[in-house]
Amino acid sequence: MKACIYGAGAIGGWLGVKLARAGCETSVVARGATLDALRAHGLRLQEGGATHTAQVRASSTPAELGVQDLVVVAVKAPAMAEVAKAIRPLLGPDTMVLTAMNGVPWWFFQGFGGAYAGTRLKAVDPDGAIAEAVPAKHIVGCVVHASCALREPGFVQHHFGNKLIVGEPSGEQTQRVRKLVALLEQAGFETVLSEQIQKDAWYKLWGNMTVNPVSAMTGATTDLILNDDLVRGFISAVMLEAREIGARVGIPIAQQPEDRHQVTRKLGAFKTSMLQDVEAGKPVEIDALVTVVREMGQMTGVPTPFTDALLGLSRLHARVHGLY
Numbered sequence: 001m002k003a004c005i006y007g008a009g010a011i012g013g014w015l016g017v018k019l020a021r022a023g024c025e026t027s028v029v030a031r032g033a034t035l036d037a038l039r040a041h042g043l044r045l046q047e048g049g050a051t052h053t054a055q056v057r058a059s060s061t062p063a064e065l066g067v068q069d070l071v072v073v074a075v076k077a078p079a080m081a082e083v084a085k086a087i088r089p090l091l092g093p094d095t096m097v098l099t100a101m102n103g104v105p106w107w108f109f110q111g112f113g114g115a116y117a118g119t120r121l122k123a124v125d126p127d128g129a130i131a132e133a134v135p136a137k138h139i140v141g142c143v144v145h146a147s148c149a150l151r152e153p154g155f156v157q158h159h160f161g162n163k164l165i166v167g168e169p170s171g172e173q174t175q176r177v178r179k180l181v182a183l184l185e186q187a188g189f190e191t192v193l194s195e196q197i198q199k200d201a202w203y204k205l206w207g208n209m210t211v212n213p214v215s216a217m218t219g220a221t222t223d224l225i226l227n228d229d230l231v232r233g234f235i236s237a238v239m240l241e242a243r244e245i246g247a248r249v250g251i252p253i254a255q256q257p258e259d260r261h262q263v264t265r266k267l268g269a270f271k272t273s274m275l276q277d278v279e280a281g282k283p284v285e286i287d288a289l290v291t292v293v294r295e296m297g298q299m300t301g302v303p304t305p306f307t308d309a310l311l312g313l314s315r316l317h318a319r320v321h322g323l324y
Contacts, residue, residue, distance in 0.1 A: 001025070002024070002067075003071075004027045004029065005028045006074065011100055012072065021054060027057040027068070038058035039058055042054055046155070066090070067089070068090045069095060071095060072142075073097060073100065077102065079283075085129075088133060094176075097134055097138040102288060103209070106120075107141070108169075111169035112170075116249055123287045123295045136169065140176075141167050141194075141201065142164055142166045143194075145204070146158070146162055147267075162189055162190050167193060167194030169197065206246075210238050211272055212274035213286065221269040223268065226264060232261065234306065235261075238307050240257060241302060245293065283318075284323050284324060286324055290311045294311055
């Protein structure tokens with residue numbers, strides 16, 4: 001299988017090395033220092049005390065890499081508009097595009113029934129250009145439950161977690177998604193085939209739409225955030241708003257916020273991806289994690305005063321630091 005990684009950051013690099021080791025003909029779209037590092041050293045991963053290196057074909061120009069069987073899009077949401085402008089040469093009639101991204105994806109209501117079927121979310125695809133560039137037929141959703149960080153360009157450190165949840169936006173158990181699950185399992189991932197990938201994406205969002213921006217603003221690790229009663233109470237109030245929105249669009253969550261906090265606590269003290277981005281001076285994913293929830297609140301008639309406060313504060317912090 002020809003597999004291309006678009007976005008060789010921490011998660012993309014982790015996926016790329018393991019796919020290459022599973023026998024995929026792997027290429028990477030990269031620029032700058034990452035491109036130089038891949039050409040000089042290959043794509044490297046430190047995992048479980050061992051360092052693995054995958055020799056990959058790397059280019060800043062997708063047209064040089066050609067049509068792929070699988071394109072893994074592992075960029076941060078703010079970069080997706082630029083990816084959409086360049087991705088077309090990688091896509092053939094049967095190419096799968098696996099979106100390994102945080103937050104609510106642009107295709108969230110594609111193939112998803114109910115009153116909001118086909119709705120475009122302006123927070124993540126303002127003019128519809130992403131949906132036009134990556135037609136819905138190509139999409140397979142992916143929710144990543146793992147923590148990785150870049151040691152240096154092209155060199156990933158895996159911390160914990162090895163779970164991928166994948167699924168067609170329609171929920172169908174298609175032949176292609178079953179083959180993809182088999183490939184991912186062969187590559188060493190704990191892989192779950194989802195009946196409703198939107199629900200899995202929403203459940204992950206339910207935890208990180210709050211802890212991520214709070215950590216970005218305060219510099220605090222997750223344990224410090226949850227140990228502060230006032231901050232935890234504020235986070236819980238945001239989560240209750242999001243839970244009601246989910247229930248109204250057909251993705252209910254049975255848990256209480258405190259149940260989700262216990263899941264996060266088990267991961268120990270760690271820096272969220274958004275805090276890592278702030279420290280690295282990279283744009284933050286506020287729109288895909290928070291702005292979109294406010295938009296969905298307006299769609300469904302759910303008041304979101306706590307979400308609005310979180311959005312306003314985190315957006316202002318990011319603007320002041322030139323990250324939004």
